[in-house]
Amino acid sequence: MDLNQQVIVVTGGSGFLGQSFIKSIATHNGIAIIADVDDYTGQQTKEKLKTETGLDQIYFQHIDINEKSSICQLVSQLIKQFGRIDALVNNAYFRNERFWDHFFDVQLEDFNENLTMNLGGYFLCSQQFAEYFKKQGYGNIINVSSIYGVIPPKFEIYKGTSRTTPVVYASFKSALLHLSKYMAKYLKGLNIRVNSISPGGVYNNESETFVQNYKKQCATKGMLxxxxxxxALLFLLSDHSKFINGQNIVVDDGFIL
Ligand SMILES: NC(=O)c1ccc[n+]([C@@H]2O[C@H](COP(=O)([O-])OP(=O)(O)OC[C@H]3O[C@@H](n4cnc5c(N)ncnc54)[C@H](O)[C@@H]3O)[C@@H](O)[C@H]2O)c1
Incomplete structure (x- = not known):
C-alpha cells in the first residue's frame, strides 16, 4: 500500500494507538503528522519513531482538539509547510480523573466533561479540517471509534477485575459513528469522505484474568x-477505498458477534 506522500494528521498521535498509526503511515510512504496536546511526549515520540523507522517524514505539531484557534494554527502551519493536507485521523482520547467510575458513581459534571472533550473535539476538528478540505477540493476523515460504539459493553469480561467500560465512553464512541455518517452525508458532493474504524481491545498489559475473559468472546486471537x-487504516487512507464513504470497519477478531 503506497500512500504517495499524502500529508496525514493523526490527533492523539503520541498515544498508544496513535504511535502505531504514525509508524504505519510513515513506513507506507505517507507524511505522518503527530498532532497532540502533550508537547513533551509528542517531541519524544517523533524522535523515537524516526529512529525506529529510519524515516524523516514524521513531524510533531501541537493541537488541542477542543480549541478552534489551535486547530486553525495547525492547519495553517501544515499548508505553509507542505502545501496541502490529505487526511485527518480523529484518534485523540481525553479522560478526566473520574473517567473510569462505574455507572452509579458517575457525576454529571464528569460525564459532561468527558463527553465534550472527546465528542466535541472530534466534531470541532472535523469541522475545521472539512472547512479547509472544501477549499482544497478534496479530503479524507477517519474517525477512530470502538467496538463499544457498535454494541453495548459485554460487562461479563470485567468479572474478577476492577475495570468497566464507562457509560460516557459508550456514549461518545457510538455518537462518533453517527457523526461520521452525518458528516459523510452533509459533505456529499465536496469530494470529502468520512469513515470510521472500530477497534476491539488492543493488548496493553491488561491482567491475565481480563485477557482470558476477553478471548472467550473472540474467534481466534482475542486482544489485538x-x-x-x-x-484498515491504510485501506481507508488509500485510493483503494476511493468510493467508500460513511462506513465503519470493525477490527475485533469477531468480538461483537
Ligand atoms: N487502546 C485500545 O485498546 C482501543 C480500543 C478501541 C478504540 N480505541 C480508541 O483509540 C484511540 C486512541 O486510544 P489510545 O489507547 O491510543 O489512547 P492514549 O491515551 O494512549 O492516547 C490518547 C492521546 O490523545 C491525546 N489527547 C488527549 N486530549 C487531547 C486533546 N484535547 N487534543 C489533542 N490530543 C489529545 C493524549 O495526549 C494522548 O497522546 C481512542 O480514541 C480510543 O477510544 C482504543
Whole structure:
C-alpha cells in the first residue's frame, strides 16, 4: 500500500494507538503528522519513531482538539509547510480523573466533561479540517471509534477485575459513528469522505484474568496487537477505498458477534 506522500494528521498521535498509526503511515510512504496536546511526549515520540523507522517524514505539531484557534494554527502551519493536507485521523482520547467510575458513581459534571472533550473535539476538528478540505477540493476523515460504539459493553469480561467500560465512553464512541455518517452525508458532493474504524481491545498489559475473559468472546486471537489495525487504516487512507464513504470497519477478531 503506497500512500504517495499524502500529508496525514493523526490527533492523539503520541498515544498508544496513535504511535502505531504514525509508524504505519510513515513506513507506507505517507507524511505522518503527530498532532497532540502533550508537547513533551509528542517531541519524544517523533524522535523515537524516526529512529525506529529510519524515516524523516514524521513531524510533531501541537493541537488541542477542543480549541478552534489551535486547530486553525495547525492547519495553517501544515499548508505553509507542505502545501496541502490529505487526511485527518480523529484518534485523540481525553479522560478526566473520574473517567473510569462505574455507572452509579458517575457525576454529571464528569460525564459532561468527558463527553465534550472527546465528542466535541472530534466534531470541532472535523469541522475545521472539512472547512479547509472544501477549499482544497478534496479530503479524507477517519474517525477512530470502538467496538463499544457498535454494541453495548459485554460487562461479563470485567468479572474478577476492577475495570468497566464507562457509560460516557459508550456514549461518545457510538455518537462518533453517527457523526461520521452525518458528516459523510452533509459533505456529499465536496469530494470529502468520512469513515470510521472500530477497534476491539488492543493488548496493553491488561491482567491475565481480563485477557482470558476477553478471548472467550473472540474467534481466534482475542486482544489485538497495535499492528492489527494497520490494514484498515491504510485501506481507508488509500485510493483503494476511493468510493467508500460513511462506513465503519470493525477490527475485533469477531468480538461483537
Ligand atoms: N487502546 C485500545 O485498546 C482501543 C480500543 C478501541 C478504540 N480505541 C480508541 O483509540 C484511540 C486512541 O486510544 P489510545 O489507547 O491510543 O489512547 P492514549 O491515551 O494512549 O492516547 C490518547 C492521546 O490523545 C491525546 N489527547 C488527549 N486530549 C487531547 C486533546 N484535547 N487534543 C489533542 N490530543 C489529545 C493524549 O495526549 C494522548 O497522546 C481512542 O480514541 C480510543 O477510544 C482504543
Amino acid at each position: 496487537d497495535q499492528e492489527d489495525l494497520q490494514g
